[in-house]
Amino acid sequence: MNGLNLFRIALHALSNNKTRAFLTMLGIIIGVASVITMLAIGQGSKGSIEKQISEMGSNMIMIYPGEASTGGVRLSASEMNTLKVEDYESLLTLEHLSAVSPLVSSSGQYIFGANNYPSSISGVGTEYLLIRQLKLASGEMFSEDDIRTSSKVCVIGNTIKDNLFPNGEDPIGKTIRFKKIPFQIIGVLEEKGYNSMGMDQDDIVLTPYTTVMKRILAVTHIKSLYASAITEEQTEVATAEITAALRSNHKLGFGEVDDFNIRTQQELASMISSTSQLMTTLLACVAAISLIVGGIGIMNIMYVSVTERTKEIGLRMSVGAKGIDILSQFLIESFMISITGGLIGIALGCSFALGVNKFVRWPIEIELWTILLSFAVCTFTGIFFGWYPAKKAAQLDPIDAIRYE
Amino acid sequence: MKNKIIELVDIKRNFSVGSEVVRALRGVSFTIHEGDFVTIMGTSGSGKSTLLNVLGCLDDSSSGEYYLDGVLVRNMSKNERAVLRNRKIGFVFQSYNLLAKTTAIENVELPLMYNSSICTKDRRVRAIAALTRVGLADRLQHKSNQMSGGQMQRVAIARALVNDPAVILADEATGNLDTRTSFEILALLQRLHGEGKTIIFVTHNPEIAEFSNRCIVLKDGLVDSDVFNSDVRSAAEVLASLPILSDD
Numbered sequence: 001m002n003g004l005n006l007f008r009i010a011l012h013a014l015s016n017n018k019t020r021a022f023l024t025m026l027g028i029i030i031g032v033a034s035v036i037t038m039l040a041i042g043q044g045s046k047g048s049i050e051k052q053i054s055e056m057g058s059n060m061i062m063i064y065p066g067e068a069s070t071g072g073v074r075l076s077a078s079e080m081n082t083l084k085v086e087d088y089e090s091l092l093t094l095e096h097l098s099a100v101s102p103l104v105s106s107s108g109q110y111i112f113g114a115n116n117y118p119s120s121i122s123g124v125g126t127e128y129l130l131i132r133q134l135k136l137a138s139g140e141m142f143s144e145d146d147i148r149t150s151s152k153v154c155v156i157g158n159t160i161k162d163n164l165f166p167n168g169e170d171p172i173g174k175t176i177r178f179k180k181i182p183f184q185i186i187g188v189l190e191e192k193g194y195n196s197m198g199m200d201q202d203d204i205v206l207t208p209y210t211t212v213m214k215r216i217l218a219v220t221h222i223k224s225l226y227a228s229a230i231t232e233e234q235t236e237v238a239t240a241e242i243t244a245a246l247r248s249n250h251k252l253g254f255g256e257v258d259d260f261n262i263r264t265q266q267e268l269a270s271m272i273s274s275t276s277q278l279m280t281t282l283l284a285c286v287a288a289i290s291l292i293v294g295g296i297g298i299m300n301i302m303y304v305s306v307t308e309r310t311k312e313i314g315l316r317m318s319v320g321a322k323g324i325d326i327l328s329q330f331l332i333e334s335f336m337i338s339i340t341g342g343l344i345g346i347a348l349g350c351s352f353a354l355g356v357n358k359f360v361r362w363p364i365e366i367e368l369w370t371i372l373l374s375f376a377v378c379t380f381t382g383i384f385f386g387w388y389p390a391k392k393a394a395q396l397d398p399i400d401a402i403r404y405e
Numbered sequence: 406m407k408n409k410i411i412e413l414v415d416i417k418r419n420f421s422v423g424s425e426v427v428r429a430l431r432g433v434s435f436t437i438h439e440g441d442f443v444t445i446m447g448t449s450g451s452g453k454s455t456l457l458n459v460l461g462c463l464d465d466s467s468s469g470e471y472y473l474d475g476v477l478v479r480n481m482s483k484n485e486r487a488v489l490r491n492r493k494i495g496f497v498f499q500s501y502n503l504l505a506k507t508t509a510i511e512n513v514e515l516p517l518m519y520n521s522s523i524c525t526k527d528r529r530v531r532a533i534a535a536l537t538r539v540g541l542a543d544r545l546q547h548k549s550n551q552m553s554g555g556q557m558q559r560v561a562i563a564r565a566l567v568n569d570p571a572v573i574l575a576d577e578a579t580g581n582l583d584t585r586t587s588f589e590i591l592a593l594l595q596r597l598h599g600e601g602k603t604i605i606f607v608t609h610n611p612e613i614a615e616f617s618n619r620c621i622v623l624k625d626g627l628v629d630s631d632v633f634n635s636d637v638r639s640a641a642e643v644l645a646s647l648p649i650l651s652d653d
Binding site: 008012016312314315317318320322323399402 | 458461463464483484488490491492496498502504505506507511515516519521564568
């Protein structure tokens, strides 16, 4: 008996029961399609998060005021005003930092002519662009002089530009108002799009931090500090340096808790990617379970098929089929069901994933290994779950089988 | 002297049912030569089916020797017997046992599918030849559910012929057919016998014996009688004398 004949016999048997073969296949199709779709979505979101994080600067360090209590009243971090301009200035001298910038922000309405738009204003230093990896599309960044004089100048992001200048006029040199204070636009940032948390990175207005502190908020503390380690590897050393500098500034004695928090981009990156990794794993597990259910479906149908075709098996044996021929025939049948189901599933999964990308705009990433993996799994499923029914068929006694009614 | 196709020497077959031993064949011996048309008869329980299974290499005997076309069958493995069935035996069953939803030609090709020495083209040629021999040259592509009982049995006979076996084993081959069709099948078997085929026809219908040239009767697992028939009736003549029914 040659392999080609076996394939022919199996194909014939399947085509005699098209509906049943298709329904059996459906389990595998759904299983494989869901594995591919889920992994594509999982990988896509993981990939986009990683990309965003590296775009944001993987060596970024953020310093926030810490929680503390004064006189038994616990205060939240946003109410704390432990970070001062002196802290910022002390960080400028640290050797493992390439850039430092304070951040003070306030929200409100921007007005230009008949247009207005609600947003916030970020008071920063000149190095902020470097830390956040922002680039200017046109115009220029404000200077140290502007900071010294608390100039009313600003650099705006694309969203602000589009909303305040809907007719496409050049915003450079125009004056917009924020809380009744006029700001002259001196630069426009390059478009950055949404980040992985769904925040619009172009909804941004940068102005000297001194301007926000003195002219808008009238405060002497700053909300947070942003810094860049020279390289990603030096983040830890830089963090230790910052801690030492801030502790000495704040005159914290031995044993006293830090009144600030330091977050690095690395921590954030690993946190987010481990969350999305977990999600991907969960999705893949759910999908894998459906693949197993599909496999059990194959086994079920193959058992029914063996019983139903006992007489046929008897006949085949009586005309000279050996046990191995019968075993191979049924194995090939279940194998073909699962392979065909797998191929349809892969096609369907890829189109689902592309559909999700096109219509829901989720990032997707179809990787070759996910396709190979699901194909391998359904091949295995076909052979594994087809084995017992096929073995049962091969072990039938031809005498009993041929007279089976 | 004609070739011995089948030689049975003191064949015994015992089955254990629980603690009891059922002796289905208690020592059967006979020889069938090439070109014989033998009927094997017997009531139920006579060991007829067991003998058929042994003759068809579906079952092994408990003791005794069985030579099929010169090959010693006893103690062969399951696979060896499968190959032997494929090359030496053509089965014709009472209920035809055709593959469902399969064309006549594919049904006839089936035994050749399990013979890797025969190529696809050869297989088709031989299947067409076998179907032509049983008078179904115009029914090659008909599926088994589109044929009458007589036609299906002729496809089954073509399937038994296709591997050019040493012996055709017919198990109650006319049992499911009406009188007229039964005679058609008998006439076909007689014609094949005339062409030199060795045929063993197992039946409980005594009338069939009149159309064969030898009749072996089994009783309680032993050969009760073994007579040669010098006055063989012609099934074709009987068929011609049958009244043709108006709604036929």
